[in-house]
Amino acid sequence: MSSEGFDVQYVARLAHLELGKDEASRFSGQLGDILKYMEKLRQLDVDGVEPTMHGHGRTNAFREDVPVQSVDQDLFLSNAPERTGDEYRLPKIVEDA
Amino acid sequence: MKYIATIGLETHVQLKTRTKMFCSCLLRTGDEPNTNVCPVCMGYPGALPVMNRQAVKFTVMAGMALGCDIPRRSAFDRKNYFYPDMAKDYQISQNGAPLCIGGGVEIALPDGSPKFVRINHIHLEEDAAKINHYARHSGIDFNRGGTPLMEIVGEPDLSSADETIAYLEALKELLVYVGVSDCNLEEGNMRSDVNISVRPEGQSALGTKVEIKNMNTFKGIHAAIEYEVARQIDLLNHGGAVVQETRRWDGELGETQSMRGKENAHDYRYFPEPDLVPVELDEETIAEWRAEVPELPRARRARMMSEYGLPEYDAGVIAADKACADFFEKAARAAAPVPGKTVSNWFMTEVLRLVGEGGGDISSCALAPEALAELLRLLDAGTINGPTAKELLPELFEKGGMPKAIVDARGLGQVSDASALQSLVDAAVAANPKSVADFKAGKKAAAGFFVGQVMKASKGKADPKLVGRLVAETLSKL
Structure with a gap:
């Protein structure tokens, strides 16, 4: 995506954000600058360089498949905006994702 | 005009680990809702995922059984979307560097000829929470959230509902055999998204595809494909065009229905998951895991025919289930010189009947393979007769024990004087x-x-x- 073709409102919609006109133009400029910087990086010759998968040098941070006691159900449900029985209550959803 | 259907599947398979993908919560169906949860699988801000090594191993073993290449390096990405089943608003998945690449399975066409169905790749991700629907509201149970989920992305190599089911059955047989998933369809262990398009015969470009989401029964998938192929052909025959969209299958009405309002759903804004470091597999680990992949059903069938002299039918029935095949082979080896076919006759007619009547499975019954072998050796040597053997078997099946001891204790030996x-x-x-x-x-x-x-x-x-x-x-x- 080039900085010219950048649609800040489209990205805001995907992120469930509502932007006012001022915000839209401010963020459009700021994000456009970031994209320009990416274009600058693209000028580097990276032939033969293996893509970096992570900024950290480590690999294989695993845990073993051993269960650990979960936290109390009521404690979690007390954080729910609304609960019904043992479940987090939602408005009725018609279609599953 | 004649049309050709093109079908491709994305199949999600829940792995049989004890704990979740990125946290140590227990995986167990049937527990009270929201009891196997923690800040990680509930998506609390700041909670950090830690990868379950067993889930990586199971996915790689599945890939090995399916003939995939196993890249030395693999990494995770964030797939961003908003839905209540994923509380942190992104799913940890793999987009750029999956664990397994390529491979495929062979299926038998109706005329008996083989067809190879290719797999594009297999990646590992976390399952979403379960949303339950009620009359006036919906509710979330996070127990399922974070279950290790392997997604097998197939190539569009299938051309009918029957071929699709044959492919799914072949996948299921292999995965259960390798022991990485129970593939229990009722419990949603294996769920597929089905992509379907049709094109006129002679045209090489594929038609516009429709995706049917989240199907878990083979019967439903078969019916949905038949319906959708007919719907698309009917549209084209009447001058219409197929719209690229996601549809859902309504089993009660027996039709697919459009799921509107999801036009942005495919822009997931993937980016590398910063909370997880990459997976790097060395040759030693790969060799160790490869050694744990068991002999697969097709190879086993062929070997059982030659090693025990079984007819193709017997070998097919016994090899289809790993526990049955393991039991039979132990019994057949211990029973020698009693012929394999004799062991197979008793196993298939008597033992499997008792298993069926008991409603359990072969691995949970009290009968030891060595006990069946000893019983058949006693019969073969003339120590007991057929009716006595048939009478003893249910008792061994229920209570265990060895037949020779029972025969001696009760004087059941055959009178040959x-x-x-x-x-x-x-x-x-x-x-x-x-x-x-x-x-x-x-x-x-x-x-x-x-x-x-x-x-x-x-x-x-x-x-x-x-x-x-x-x-x-x-x-x-x-």
């Missing part, structure tokens, strides 16, 4: 003059009556062949 049996034959002949007269008058079936009398008198323990011979000899001398 000719002089002892001869006296029983003589007694039967003396007690039944009418049947003797019948025999003399030409009713040869009367001989069977005497055999029955002697077997009864011996409490079922007499060697039936020897009794038959003695009865025939005795009657012919009268």
